[in-house]
Amino acid sequence: MKYCDAHCHLGSGQFDNDRSEVIDRMLASGVRDAIIICCSEHDLIKGAMLRQEHPGFRLALSIHPQDLEDSREERLAELQRCIETYHPDMIGETGLDYYSHPHTKEAQKHFFISQLELARQYHLPVNIHIRKASADALEILKAHPCRGIIHSYSGSVEMAELYMKAGYDISFGASILFPNARRPREVIAKIPLERLFIETDAPYQSPIRNHRHEPADILRIYEETARIRGISIEQLSEAVYKNFQRIFN
Ligand SMILES: [Zn+2]
Numbered sequence: 001m002k003y004c005d006a007h008c009h010l011g012s013g014q015f016d017n018d019r020s021e022v023i024d025r026m027l028a029s030g031v032r033d034a035i036i037i038c039c040s041e042h043d044l045i046k047g048a049m050l051r052q053e054h055p056g057f058r059l060a061l062s063i064h065p066q067d068l069e070d071s072r073e074e075r076l077a078e079l080q081r082c083i084e085t086y087h088p089d090m091i092g093e094t095g096l097d098y099y100s101h102p103h104t105k106e107a108q109k110h111f112f113i114s115q116l117e118l119a120r121q122y123h124l125p126v127n128i129h130i131r132k133a134s135a136d137a138l139e140i141l142k143a144h145p146c147r148g149i150i151h152s153y154s155g156s157v158e159m160a161e162l163y164m165k166a167g168y169d170i171s172f173g174a175s176i177l178f179p180n181a182r183r184p185r186e187v188i189a190k191i192p193l194e195r196l197f198i199e200t201d202a203p204y205q206s207p208i209r210n211h212r213h214e215p216a217d218i219l220r221i222y223e224e225t226a227r228i229r230g231i232s233i234e235q236l237s238e239a240v241y242k243n244f245q246r247i248f249n
Contacts, residue, residue, distance in 0.1 A: 004033040007199035011043030039064040058089035071107035092127025099132040171197035
């Protein structure tokens with residue numbers, strides 16, 4: 001079976017001590033394709049090395065919306081230099097996070113728009129982080145048309161439809177495993193299979209308290225998604241694999 005992790009931070013310092021074991025477990029579980037999100041120099045250097053070693057790994061690069069306390073304009077120039085140097089496969093994660101960083105709203109909007117414009121300039125898809133900011137995010141996505149993936153989706157069916165109309169596919173993470181995850185389950189049941197992605201956000205968003213999430217854990221999310229859709233895990237993995245290939249072509 002081939003599984004794809006549409007959003008993980010394999011370059012994270014949290015994997016520095018045992019990254020190769022984490023990747024061995026991942027490959028042994030059938031997770032051969034992954035989007036490695038890099039939002040720091042440390043993560044980018046690791047991520048770029050991993051992409052060289054693993055043909056199924058894609059590199060995504062951005063300034064994260066939770067990282068704008070120091071929102072100097074030069075950071076965008078630096079990002080552009082990294083794009084020219086590393087040739088990422090995607091921009092991300094970028095977006096708006098009004099939940100954890102309500103005090104940097106204006107900077108977030110500016111950096112989000114600027115990164116969408118970079119994605120357009122380099123013809124790259126975008127991996128989008130939106131938290132408690134869906135109205136502003138949708139307005140920006142419509143005004144700066146790109147394509148890509150909405151990461152870790154937990155909103156309504158209606159909102160998912162608007163994002164899809166704006167050119168974005170919808171990705172689900174481990175939050176669907178929680179008993180109170182009524183809304184994302186509804187969305188999984190309703191959206192077209194051709195618009196669906198699955199992700200871990202490893203090392204973050206573990207469904208188990210005090211456990212570092214890793215890409216091999218994605219199987220549980222696939223199982224739950226297949227159960228909700230009423231299809232086999234083979235059908236689901238085949239569909240997600242196709243989606244994964246399509247987004248990079
Ligand atoms: Zn993430």
